[in-house]
Amino acid sequence: MTTTYALLLRGINVGGHRKVPMAQLRSVLEELGHRDVRTYLQSGNAVFTTDAAAADEELATAIEAAIEEHFGFRVDCLVRAHDYLAAVAENCPFPAAELEGRQLHAFYLSRPVDDSRFAGIDREAFLPEAFALGDRVLYLYAPDGLGRSKLGEALSRPALYKDVFATGRNWNTVLKLVEMTGPAH
Template identity: 75%
Template sequence: MPTKPTTYAALLRGINVSGRNKVPMAELRSLLEGLGHREVRTYLQSGNAVFTADRPPAAGAEDELAAALETAIEGHFGFRVPCLVRDHGYLAAVAADCPYPAAELEGKQLHALYLSAPVTPERYAGIDPESYRPEGFALGDRVLYLHAPGGLGTSKLGEALSRPALHKGLTVTARNWNTVVKLVDMTAPTP
């Protein structure tokens, strides 16, 4: 029996920022197609790609898809780009489980920091949430929700959460809430 195709989102970290790690979206689409993926689409210039693959969302499948894409990018562009791959079910759960009133906030006020592995609250024990109010953060399944009412560019909590030592051993890539919702829509099964 053939495997039912699954739609995934690839979240690339740190491309097309300040002229560094330039990855044109047309070339990213071609790379994904070269890996055998279908229905490849990109969203914005910041490293969001959606594709269909004959890989069910089983244990390890997302990591294997991400590793193949990282290798392809390095081979084509000459630099390594950390990637996370997530299926529609996971992306929809992240949106549904958000502890902040997403419908009441502007997209720039709420962010999802996607993590490559689960983390425990102890990792963030050194950050006192009270000292950053009205900003706040909460952990979910391989995601950290960041509420930054003034936007990420001026967020002191966002700055504290972006310290490399805090995420040692993890790939972390942030998306504003508009992108979170768009990726849920783009990966949704078609009727």
């Protein structure tokens, strides 16, 4: 069965560090046997089609190994199919249609987490900013953008992610990845 996936790389091409040129990333994915490889922006978003009957985690592990071999450093990767990406967009607890893309973010998580992980964050203290958890995703509403978000800063503390990693995308990118992985791509 052919499936189209989005590949989300964490922490590349930021401030001139851990450079992964998108043309080279496409080549790495093609060398792994994936087809219809496309990238979106320079921040680590790719879409590919494969016939591999592997789980998301298996695909991500193979891609991480290939990236490390090619570029010489390890990059955390998430691989998610269209149905999952569409569900993240559909299940957003914030009024996405009424917001600018910079005001809403999805932080894709490597595994499920529960609210107890964030019990030490006083949600009331950060209003009107807010966050909510979904299926392997943390939604962040930051009306002034992520760069000015005090809640985003509190949510980025490494202690919250000891056994899980997260990679964030603004809402415009969330919707673009849904589109790019969809049946009419």
